[in-house]
Amino acid sequence: MKQIIVLFLFFQMLTVPVMAQQFKYHIVKRGETTAEIARKYNTTEETIFKYNPDARKGISPNTKLVVPVSGERVSENIKFETHRVKRKETLFSLSQQYNVSIDDIKRYNKHLYSEELRKGERIQIPINLPKTREEQIAENPSLSNPLDLTLKEHVVLPKETLYGISRKYNITIADLQRLNPNLESLQPGMVLKVRNGNVEKVVDVEGDLFKYYMVKPQETLFSLTRRFGISRDSLVTLNPALADGLKSGMVLKIPNKEVPETLEFEAEEIVNLERRLSNFDTKNVAVMLPFNLDKVVKTDTSNNSTERIKKDRVLQISLDFYSGVLMAVDSAKNIGISTRVNTYDTQQSAGKVHAIINSNDFSNTDVVIGPILQSTAEAAASALQFKNVPVISPLTNKQVNSLGNFLQARPTDEMLTQAMISFISENAEGKNLVIIADAASADKKRELMSFFPSAKIVDPKEGSFIDQEELMAALVEGKPNWVILEATKIGVLSNTTSYLNSLVDKYKVTLMTTDKNNSFDSDNISNNHLGKLSFHYPSVDRVYTAENSAFINKYVKKYGVVPNTYAVRGFDVTYDLLLRLASSEDLYSSLNEEGTTQYVENKFNYETKLSGGYQNKAIYIMAYDRDLNLKVVR
Known part of the structure; x- marks a missing residue:
């Protein structure tokens, strides 16, 4: 019942005139290829495969394929002029030269949707396109006919639903069921009888790019732009009915992307965990990094070792990161947090990680920092999951499999x-x-x-x-x-x-x-x-600020060089973890309770992922000024 009400409101309020995509069956002839069929219907092979997934494995004679047919213009008797692209010519200049739209040029040269014009290539320019129905109605309003009750066929596409089909033709689900009395369940390729409701209100269902939202009482355009992360101009462009004002019950078309919780528009409140210390038990921290010491010790001289370190990028990153870890342990000690650190060489091997975990006691470990490579980090988390030991990956940014004890400190791309x-x-x-x-x-x-x-x-x-x-x-x-x-x-x-x-x-x-x-x-x-x-x-990170100059000076005094981004990240990740452990009963409690923390370059705000584990969602928006200074704008 609720779906019917939403559909009714949708058809009452939304007035976007878009023509629906039409489809038909093609019976494969002996010797035909998908490339030839695509050319015949002025589409692409990928489009054929989209609606006929099994066609990727090959097609055989008498097979039925679903193919798209343009519903915007009648293509019969259209004449084309072959144009050879010259240097510096663009779609814009060609549209002006031939008095056609860029969309029309692309429509009859499908590769231009994803590829660029190339000098010397030949493309087809339509030169006598008939006017669309919208153009005809604009010239002669008497041609407008709000109802098209003619029965037609609709070929069911993969993942289509009755709701989506009813929305496409502006009819109710009940109408669909009356037109198709034997309908039990939808299957791709099934042919349904349909008819249009108000053709001026037919909505094109554009894959998963858009979704629909019903306006609630007291909502405003401002609150909707904030909720969905879309500008007012874009919202009105997608929903022309908004020009007459926003009304409760309107169904709006919006981009099908949820604004992540991390993207709050208000200024973030930074939590200072140094003021919340309450748990002063000694923290047990395991650090797993790919030092590959077995290879380094095989070198004959210190000069050879130095050269090897210079050439081994992973080893350099590990050493820089570890220097930051030690700085964090030292800084935590100065405010009363005692830490016991056990360091392990993972040798860039998931097998070595499992060997380390099997031959050592991790039952009292508060957190494992590292490994820094994706495969070894997941191996560590998987092996320690049954002990509920949190494992933090400090540098990887790829989506991770479901592991409840896995913490990803770097936001994804x-x-x-x-x-x-x-x-x-x-x-x-x-x-x-x-x-x-x-x-x-x-x-x-x-x-x-x-x-x-x-x-x-x-x-x-x-x-x-x-x-x-x-x-x-x-x-x-x-x-x-x-x-x-x-x-x-x-x-x-x-x-x-x-x-x-x-x-x-x-x-x-x-x-x-x-x-x-x-x-x-x-x-x-x-x-x-x-x-x-x-x-x-x-x-993910910001530049050094004056407030953190003490850390920089301390690092330079200890190591003789300015810390690079890996050293700073080693410090920030470790210091944040130690403060969280010292301000809560355990790390999981802190992750669930505390807000955003910020240190030298990095900030952290972990959220629980639906698939399991925790993801840092804290991100900066940076900008240059004319003096080439970097500043945080959000």
Whole structure:
């Protein structure tokens, strides 16, 4: 009953005119391939495989395949002109030259949805497209017919539900069941009888990109933008009915991405655990790191050992991290926390980890720090799970299997992305958003477009070339322009940042990314340009601050060098764990009760994962200023 009410409200309130995707059966002929079938229906092989998963294994004669057929324009008798792409030509310039939309060019050249125009390639330009029904109605309103009661067929797609199908055709589930009296359960490929309700209110179900939310009493646009991490402009673009005001009971279309709990918009309250110490029992800590000492001791001289350390990246990281661990133990001792540390060499081997655990007593261990590699860290947590000994992975950022005693101290890449998206959504009001993404970042571009549907898109050409006219056309003078750059190709980054730098004063450009990968650190990318563009990005750590100069000075005095990021992380992770152990009955209690803690470079706020274990969700948003100083903006 509740679903029926929601559907009724949905059809009453939502007025987005989108034509639904249509499908038909194709009977495979002898000798036909999926590539040939894809070309015949002006689609791609991947689309064929999407609706017919078994086709990946091969197709045989007389097999029925579900294929998509465009429902937007009638394709019969359309004439095409073959165009050979010239240097510097873009989809935008071709759309202007032939008076067709970029979408129409892509529709008849499917590879352009995921690939760039290439000089010399030949593409098909439609030159006599019939007008869509919306265009015809706009010219002649008398053609509008709100009801289309003609029965038609719908081919059930994988994972489709009765609710989704009823929403697509704007009819009730009861209507579907009356039209299909023998319907018991949905199966992919099944053909259902359907009819449209109000064709002006038909909703396209776009995979898992969007979901629907019914507005509750007293909710406001402001509260909804905060709840779902989407700007007001984007929300109105997805739901034109909002132009008449928000009403209780409206069903809104929103990006199908939950804003993680980590992305609260209010300023975080930092907890100082040094003021909450209550448990002064000696802490038993095990440190597992891949020192590979068996290889080091085999060298003949100290010079050889030094050279080996220089060449062994994993060993360098382990030693730097361990120096930070020892600094943390010493700092904890100064405030009354006594620690017993047992150190083990894992030798980068899961087998060695199991041998260490089997030959030592871990029953009184409060926490295991490390190992630093994903496979060995999971091996340690798995072996100690039955003893409920917490194991913290300080450096890995990949999703982990279900282990209730596993703590991941580094947020995942997806969490960094969501943190940046949330920051942009929170501040996007009144901004002109522009998205630039290279071919390798197609998935990231798709995700950004789902959150910011009103954003303008500028695609790199010929691998890394940014059309300056197209980019300038996407910017708005007199309004803040936030350019979101997603790329791993140095050419794209260099080309884009260089050109934006020349426009920054005129167009008020701020550069952002959800992924500050290693390519941003290339010598070909000017830091001066990044500073002038006030480059924003998500980060696990921040820069040193004056308040932490005491730690830096102490480290330099002890080791003779400034601590690197691994040494600082070793200190931050260990000191946080020792303070948590000293301020609660055990580590698990602290993880469940305490909020955000912050130290030299890193902050920690652990949440329980649905799959088991704990994940640090604390993330910084960093930005350059014109003097190339890094500052925390959130």
